[in-house]
Amino acid sequence: MSAPANQNGRWYMLTVVGADRPGIVAKLTDALYRGGCNLGEASMVRLGENFSVMLMVEGADAAVLERLVKPVTDALRLRLHIDPIQGRLHHHQEPNVQVTVYGADRPGIVAQVTGVLADAGCNILDLNSDVGGSAERPIYIMIIDGYAPAGMAAIGHALEPLRRDGIEVRVSGLDTLIG
């Protein structure tokens, strides 16, 4: 096939979701590589029994991207979504606070914790969560890295009511060592 027109510097966010199986990333990225695309930052993870991909791609426009990737996602029965984005590489924000939360799973933990963070102007840069324990007694675990303009003190105090509800909440400062 002919090389796609190079959309220089124009990034797209490619989202792919579906039942997990070996080979999803390999087939997806091989199609993009053969199509002359360049990959940027990405997050890929198995959630439940599904695999989810969020991948920055440049080097082709949306129509070409879809033509490259659709045969793969169709064959693997994955959902595909392509959005143009404004983002760029090399603009990382460094987190200065980490919030670790765990407790018996119940509705509202995430909304309450992140509500406090939002009120404090804290920007979430990374959030990983999981449900552990057993089916009968699930426990919820969440780790958030964020940037809080006023630092960690205000957040720790605001999360106090959650602690009284039996949720373990730990707030710690992140000080990246540059050596």
Add this chain to the structure above:
Amino acid sequence: MAVLEVLQYPDPRLKQVSVPVVAFDATLQAFLADLEETMRAGPGSVGIAAPQVGIFQRIIIVDVSSKPGIRQHGCLRLVNPEILHQEGEVKGREGCMSVPDYTGNVLRARNIRLRAQDIEGQWCEVDCEGYEARALQHEIDHLDGQLFLDRIVSPRHDLFRRKVYR
């Protein structure tokens, strides 16, 4: 004194192993002054190793005195440093003047005892902990051609760890 050029990965020289210092002379003194000035010129940098400026000798400087409320020894200018003993394991976020615009979590020993020579060649032993110990381990790694990228742990590390303990 001068601010020296800092090598940036993927410069292959950063993977080179540095050799011990044998001459404790005026050249070494002048170099240490330049190395320290280079460290202080790097935004937020608390340490530097000679190979980062293309001098492949076992010399590091660490100064974490700008960080409030931690145990530290001020500015450590160490020649031929060796870790004698290490204990504990703690995760922390690191970046590097030689690896711009990327930071990641690295496991390091919490406490270390090291021995090193000073600028005159006198041997001494230092016990360090926490942030200062981390900085020293990061810099000593440079002397062995290791970057923090060689030690990075998965962002989901903590979640997985909890599962292991369950």
